[in-house]
Amino acid sequence: MLSAFTNSMKIPELRSRILYTLALLFVSRVGAHIPLPGLDPKPLQDFFTSQVGSTGGALMGLYNMFTGGALVKGAVCALGIMPYISASIIFQLMTAVVPTLSRLQQEGDVGRQKLTQYTRYATVLICVIQGALLILALENPGRLFSGYDVNVYGDIILINRSWFLATSVVFMTAGTLMLMWLGEQITQRGIGNGVSLLITIGILADIPGAAQTLKTLILAPVGVQAISMPQLLMMLVLFVIVIAGIIMITQGQRKIPVQYAKRVVGQKVYGGQSSFLPLKVNYSGVMPVIFAAAILLFPTQILSQLGAAFNLKFLNEFAGNLLRGHWMYYSGYSILILFFSYFWVSVMFKPIQIADDLKKYGGYIPGVRPGEPTAQFLDFIMTRLTLAGAIFLTVIAVMPDFLLFEFKVPQRIAYFFGGTGMLIVVGVLLDTMRQLETFLLQRHYDGFLRKGRIRARSTAIASAIGEAADLKTVGRLWLILGLIFLTGMVFWFIRHFVL
Numbered sequence: 070m071l072s073a074f075t076n077s078m079k080i081p082e083l084r085s086r087i088l089y090t091l092a093l094l095f096v097s098r099v100g101a102h103i104p105l106p107g108l109d110p111k112p113l114q115d116f117f118t119s120q121v122g123s124t125g126g127a128l129m130g131l132y133n134m135f136t137g138g139a140l141v142k143g144a145v146c147a148l149g150i151m152p153y154i155s156a157s158i159i160f161q162l163m164t165a166v167v168p169t170l171s172r173l174q175q176e177g178d179v180g181r182q183k184l185t186q187y188t189r190y191a192t193v194l195i196c197v198i199q200g201a202l203l204i205l206a207l208e209n210p211g212r213l214f215s216g217y218d219v220n221v222y223g224d225i226i227l228i229n230r231s232w233f234l235a236t237s238v239v240f241m242t243a244g245t246l247m248l249m250w251l252g253e254q255i256t257q258r259g260i261g262n263g264v265s266l267l268i269t270i271g272i273l274a275d276i277p278g279a280a281q282t283l284k285t286l287i288l289a290p291v292g293v294q295a296i297s298m299p300q301l302l303m304m305l306v307l308f309v310i311v312i313a314g315i316i317m318i319t320q321g322q323r324k325i326p327v328q329y330a331k332r333v334v335g336q337k338v339y340g341g342q343s344s345f346l347p348l349k350v351n352y353s354g355v356m357p358v359i360f361a362a363a364i365l366l367f368p369t370q371i372l373s374q375l376g377a378a379f380n381l382k383f384l385n386e387f388a389g390n391l392l393r394g395h396w397m398y399y400s401g402y403s404i405l406i407l408f409f410s411y412f413w414v415s416v417m418f419k420p421i422q423i424a425d426d427l428k429k430y431g432g433y434i435p436g437v438r439p440g441e442p443t444a445q446f447l448d449f450i451m452t453r454l455t456l457a458g459a460i461f462l463t464v465i466a467v468m469p470d471f472l473l474f475e476f477k478v479p480q481r482i483a484y485f486f487g488g489t490g491m492l493i494v495v496g497v498l499l500d501t502m503r504q505l506e507t508f509l510l511q512r513h514y515d516g517f518l519r520k521g522r523i524r525a526r527s528t529a530i531a532s533a534i535g536e537a538a539d540l541k542t543v544g545r546l547w548l549i550l551g552l553i554f555l556t557g558m559v560f561w562f563i564r565h566f567v568l
Contacts, residue, residue, distance in 0.1 A: 076509055083260075083508045090259035093251045094270050100146040100244055101139035101271070105237050107228035108207070116210075116222050117141045134490055137271020143225070146244035153249045158356075160184060165416050167440045192249060196242040203241075263505045272490045279481045282310035286479070304478075304486075309328055311468060311487050315495045318461045321350035323454055325447070328429040344419050345430075346423070348451055351458040353413035355492040358466045361405035362489065365391070365398070394474045403463045410459035411452075418462035420447040437543040465492060 078084050103536045104110055117133065133140040136149030164170045164184075173180035207225045207486045210217040226233050248267055255263030296304070324345040356374040376384030390397040424443040426432075433439045468487030474479040484490055 077505055080508065083505070086258065086260050087195050090255050090266070093259065093263075095268065097146070097251055097267055098137070098246055098270065098274065100247060101144050101274075102142060103145045104143045105135060105145060105147070105233075105240055107226060107233045108143040108222070108237070109225055109227055110141065111224040112225050113143060113207075113210075114141050116217050134272060134484070135268060137268075137274050141273075141290065144244070145240050145325045147203065148196055148241045148245045149271070150243050150245065150248045150252060150264055152195040152199060153188070153252070154264065154268075155195055157189045159191065160188050162332070162416060189249070192245065193242060196245045197238060200238040200241040201234065204237050208234075258500060262497055266501065269494050269497040272494055275481065275484070279485060282479050284480050308486060311465070311491065312495060314461070315465060315487075315492060316499065317349050318458065319492075319496050319499060322347040323350065323450060324348075326435055327427065327432050328435055330433070346434075346447075348447070349458075350454050351461065352418060352451070352455065353410050353458070353515050354496065355462075355489055356413055357406045357409035357459065358489050358492065360409045361402055362466075364405060365401055368501045377561055393470055399467055399470075402466065406463050406466065407456075407459045410455050410462065414451060414455050418451055420444040420451070423447060425512055462492075 079085065135151050136147060139146045139149060160170065164174050170184065174184055197536035208230055210219070210225060249264075250269050252486055255261070255266060257263075260266075283296070287301065324347055327346050329342050329344070358440045369388050372388035372391070373386045375381065376388060389395070391401065392398055404531065420442075421444045424440060424447065427434075427443060428439045434443055434446065437443050465487040469480075469483040470481040473480055478486075
């Protein structure tokens, strides 16, 4: 694998794409540390640190993870890339329902460009709405974040409220549009998966903080709750098992054999080949977990506010049972993940269309009649696969809470043992490695995987290619990356030990 990374720096086109991607990712992280004018992020950070397992902590923790920590820092990019993702999901679902959008999607590049333009307009609208609601919530934080006391944590907004609302909505909308543009540029001119890489980098940005927390627990003095060496080894083994399980379920497929009949057109014979139809075990990806976690927060918030307003004790107790750490929360969480898994598959997976396409091109599944029986067979297989994928998603989503509440593992560390963040990170990194693998194999370099790699015609040719590489350029690349790393370490040292 190390030779594959070295080879990726020897290809001029791939090297430039990697450098371009790293530069744009660096710009996105800068935007996550520039605070909004007139806002003091310290009270928000103190409140977020104190809220573990509560409604406010769950709400802020979920959204803060997707923004890469920009939310609790009160940054210009506090909304993150989520408004663009929300608009994309809305239009993706609407294309399956609205005939006009469905026809646009089938018109080729022109139709897709129109859909992209509509998505951008919807992103601006969502940014304005979410930004205004967020600023109004920060003006009266107790209404949105239960338990926030201004006398304890302090005021978040330091200037005129009306002026802050107007300017901050503009700044946050501009920040989201900048991230949207960066993601599109990475997709077109970088190594691909631009929007996904922005979210992944935001999630991975908390690794130094988690490592510092783990170091503090390991080196804790006697009498303070710490992690022993056997517990540390068990955590490492569990981490490897969770990552391996996510990779297996993400890459897992059920291959349905497909046979194509022979057709004679003029003097040529077409078809007669065997292929397979790949059906993914986790077809819906991470979307059911995101939807379930977001929707489960609403009844808790509404019931708690109603109970406080009308002094109804049973509503407060019921809302408390819907918090993380209670069995009612995990029961509802599992049911919602199962529901949204089947809902996403029912919307995006079209067995009738697949059966018609197979019939049109002379393909059939051995032992299954073409047409309606083929559609019923595919629907039956996908139903069983979706159940297995939903059970796996539930286990992975609950794993961080299990470590947090049962073994008292700090939340900052528990986030890396499953949940939405790890599902996104593993899936995006696998796709990125697949993109780099394609570039390497096209130029007769060894890729990241041993199975199915394409080798050069001879070892002499391969060695000649390696000797002809521009090693000076590779050295300059590592010099630039080293300077960026050292600059970041200097600022980190100044922030934590000087200021």
